[in-house]
Amino acid sequence: MESDYLDLYHPRILELDKHPYHFKKCVEEPILIANNPFCGDRFKLFDKSPNKDYAALFFYGHGCAVSKASTSLLVELFEQKGLTGIRELADQFAKFIYKETDHCAEDKLLIFENVRNHPSRLDCALLGWNELLKKLH
Amino acid sequence: MNLKSHFPIFDTHPELVYLDSAATTQKPRNVIKAITDFYESSYSNVSRGMYKLSTDATQKLRDCRQKVATLIGAESSQDIAFTYGATDAINKVAYGYFKPKLTAGHNIIVTTMEHHANLLPWQKLCKESDTELRVVRLLANGNLDLEHLVELMNEHTMLVAVTHISNVLGIVNPIEQINKLAHEKDIPVIIDAAQSISTHTLNAIDLDIDFLVFSGHKMFAPTGIGALYVNPKYQAAFDPHFVGGGMIESASFFETVYQDYPQVLEPGTPNIAGVFGLGAAIDFMDDHSIYSQYDRLELLTQDLRSSLSNYDRIQVLGDSTNSMNIVSFEIEGIHPHDIAYFLAGKNICIRAGHHCAEPLLNSLEISAVARVSLSVYNEHRDIELLLEALKACINYFE
Numbered sequence: 299m300e301s302d303y304l305d306l307y308h309p310r311i312l313e314l315d316k317h318p319y320h321f322k323k324c325v326e327e328p329i330l331i332a333n334n335p336f337c338g339d340r341f342k343l344f345d346k347s348p349n350k351d352y353a354a355l356f357f358y359g360h361g362c363a364v365s366k367a368s369t370s371l372l373v374e375l376f377e378q379k380g381l382t383g384i385r386e387l388a389d390q391f392a393k394f395i396y397k398e399t400d401h402c403a404e405d406k407l408l409i410f411e412n413v414r415n416h417p418s419r420l421d422c423a424l425l426g427w428n429e430l431l432k433k434l435h
Numbered sequence: 436m437n438l439k440s441h442f443p444i445f446d447t448h449p450e451l452v453y454l455d456s457a458a459t460t461q462k463p464r465n466v467i468k469a470i471t472d473f474y475e476s477s478y479s480n481v482s483r484g485m486y487k488l489s490t491d492a493t494q495k496l497r498d499c500r501q502k503v504a505t506l507i508g509a510e511s512s513q514d515i516a517f518t519y520g521a522t523d524a525i526n527k528v529a530y531g532y533f534k535p536k537l538t539a540g541h542n543i544i545v546t547t548m549e550h551h552a553n554l555l556p557w558q559k560l561c562k563e564s565d566t567e568l569r570v571v572r573l574l575a576n577g578n579l580d581l582e583h584l585v586e587l588m589n590e591h592t593m594l595v596a597v598t599h600i601s602n603v604l605g606i607v608n609p610i611e612q613i614n615k616l617a618h619e620k621d622i623p624v625i626i627d628a629a630q631s632i633s634t635h636t637l638n639a640i641d642l643d644i645d646f647l648v649f650s651g652h653k654m655f656a657p658t659g660i661g662a663l664y665v666n667p668k669y670q671a672a673f674d675p676h677f678v679g680g681g682m683i684e685s686a687s688f689f690e691t692v693y694q695d696y697p698q699v700l701e702p703g704t705p706n707i708a709g710v711f712g713l714g715a716a717i718d719f720m721d722d723h724s725i726y727s728q729y730d731r732l733e734l735l736t737q738d739l740r741s742s743l744s745n746y747d748r749i750q751v752l753g754d755s756t757n758s759m760n761i762v763s764f765e766i767e768g769i770h771p772h773d774i775a776y777f778l779a780g781k782n783i784c785i786r787a788g789h790h791c792a793e794p795l796l797n798s799l800e801i802s803a804v805a806r807v808s809l810s811v812y813n814e815h816r817d818i819e820l821l822l823e824a825l826k827a828c829i830n831y832f833e
Contacts, residue, residue, distance in 0.1 A: 304831070307773075312832065316768075337772055338789040338803040360802035362772035362833070375729030378767065422772070 306416050307363060308409040309344055314367035319374045320356040321366075332369065332429035334421055337362075341362055341369045353385075357426075364413060364422035371406055372426045385434050388427045395423050438723055439812040443467065452783040452817045456632060457602050457761050457790075457808030459652045462712075466655055469715035470708045479521040481707055482681065492707060499714035500697075503662045506636030506717050507647060514670070516663045516697035517705055521629040522552040524648035524663035525596075527700050530676035532646075532669060533594060537564035539656040543594045544587050546571040546579055546608075547798050548601040551791040553627040557596055566593070573798070577604045585616060592622045599637075600606040600630035603792045603806065604735065604753035605761030607631070614643050623669065629653050633758055633810065636667055636726045639664055650707065656716035660709030664698070670696035679703050696780075722741050728811050735809055739818050748829060752804060763790075763804040766825070769832045771805040783821055 328342035333428050341359035345352055355373045376384045390403045395414055413423045421428075439445050441463040444453070479488035500512040509515060512781055518524040533543075543557050561568040569587045572580050578588050579597075588595070595617045610626055617624045625646035628637060633654040639647060644666060646774040664671075675682065675693060678701035684692040693699045719725070724822050739762050742800060743749045748767040766774060771787035778785055786806045789796045798804065807821065 303776055306776065317831075338793065339772075340802060360770070362770040362776075364773075366770075403706065419776070 303416075305412045306411065306419060310409040311325060311363055311367040314370045315363035318357075318366055318370035320354075321370065321398060322356045323358045324356050328433075330426070330429055330433060331357075332426040334365070334425055336421075338367050339422070339425055341365070342399055343369075343373065348381075352380060361425065362422050364410070364419055365425040368410065368423045369426040373432065375406065376430075381434075382429070384430065388431045391427055392431065395420055437812065437814050438463075438728075439814070440466075440720070440811050441723070445464050445812065448782070450782045452781075452820050454807045454809065454813065454817065454821060455784045455786050456633075456808065456810035456813075457653070458786050459658070460633065460655050460810050461812060462657065463655055463716070463719045465719055466657065466712050466715040469711045470657060473708050473711050480704060495714070496707060496710055499710045499717075502714050502717040506632075506637075506720070507644075507664055508642075509642055509664055510640060510667070513695075513697060514639070514664055514667060516665070516700040517710055518648070518661045518663050518700075519659055519706065520650040520652070520661035521627060521648045522556075522650075525553055525625065525627065525659055526556050526664060527676065528646050528648070528665075529560045529701060531673045532665075534560060534564065534676075535674050536672075537561075537566045537593060539565040542567040542569050542587075542589070542591045544569045544571060544584065544592060545596045545598065546578070546584075547573045548577075548604060548606065548608075548792065548795050549598055550598065550602050550627065550629070551594050551793070552629070553598055553625070554794065570794075571597075577601075577752065578754055578757060579606075579608055579613075581609075581612065581616065584613065588617065588620050588622055590620070592617075592620065594626070595622055595624045597624065597770055598627040598630065599635065600761070601632050601753070601763065601792075601795075603763050603790050603795055603804065604765070605758035605808075606753050607635075607757055607759050610644075611642050614645075614684070618643060623666075630757075630761065633720070633725060634732065636728055639666070645669060651713040651716060654716055655719055656713040657709050660706050660713050662696075665696060666807075673699050675699050677702050681705075698800070706715070720733070723811070725811060729759075732809055732811070732813075735813060735815065735818060736760050736762060738815070739807060739809075739821070740820055741819065743825075746825070746829075749825075752799070752801075760809040761806065762808075763806045765801065765804055766829060769828065771803045773832060774805045774825075774828055777831060778821070778824050781820070781824045781827075783824055785821075811818050 324344035326344045329345045330343040333340045339361035344356045347353035393399045394402045410423045442461045444461045481493040503515045504512045571584045623645035628649040632649040647664040652658040682702045750765045752763045775787035
């Protein structure tokens, strides 16, 4: 039973929890606030790029290992793919997590594959991504 | 005396370490039986049937109302209204009693440690009525600052709303003293007894209680049933927020005369099985002298608190000298959800999050905590297993 629960935590998730990408409190107005009212997880995304083109994104806040790792990858991939690319990826990642497809369009996100078997943690993996999709739609 | 054998959940899951009783308690066998017996062999509606099934159910519902009255030391069963739970009861008081009386310039006082159930109805009502919401702050040790309460009360204060036991900190508030302070200024008090109903003897007359609410599911009864006590001096002034069948003296197309309290607050067919389950839960508490478990639970709580405090990375919230059956804590560097999930893998059930007390956690500058809560089926072995698992959890996330 224990291993069933712990298979949630891919080693890379634990690593990103300890060493997230661009995790820093910023003075700028956040471009996104991802909030889970049921558990209190909350991350803010900041755009520190001079042209406000999402080339230098940072995030800060509180969340579990899964939501922190997931938001960390969101920030990293957002910088790489820009607005159009991340929108497509967010859509696809949500479908992957909800098991509407087994295809994961981004290898880095495969670390969340086992999260799909933990219904109470789907929101953790999608916290920032769903908020982004809501904003973009 | 441990009462674990009375709870069939532990027959089904012998390894279960259930430490989430502040969210909801497990159900003893007699409560489950009362509900299934009703549906299997004595089901009917109450009040209006002339046949035996119905008259028996009606009498049993009356008996359960009396059991609730006896449990909380009310003078009469007619001081008790059945509700869907504590949240429903507080909303009934907010909208049925206070809303028609509030005007601009009035104020209502809540405390920093309220559950959303005893905050949001007052917050919403204050906004709708142009009434000020005042919040009693906490002392550094987490206890209520009663001097601040006294400062906040004035001739325009319409109500003090306070929980008996904090569902996050486990702190037991001095409700007798709070009642006395408020009553000196003729201010009524509503007490949220959701967390204390299964651990503390309450006597509505001795404590001079105005309004008191609790949920059945936190005292071994099913979900969807609770109770409201209203002191007789306030009963006549209810203007019901919800209306419908079963609550009228007379009705025409354009006018209705409502029955007196408590029927005025009980429109529609009641949750009959829930009421019978609540009655059976009170029988269980009586038969096993539940309140005599207080000392044992307090020792278990203190033992848990002191054991957790021995860990450098664990910070325990609240006042170690004044807490009951609830212990909330943080582990540096590990999110409470990850703690709870790790423990779930070891059959240990705790809760993580803001526990419907977000303003309290904000005031403590914490976003979420892990919470352990105890009840009569817990024993020292549960605490040992929890502590072992927490050690493993810290190592795992290291």
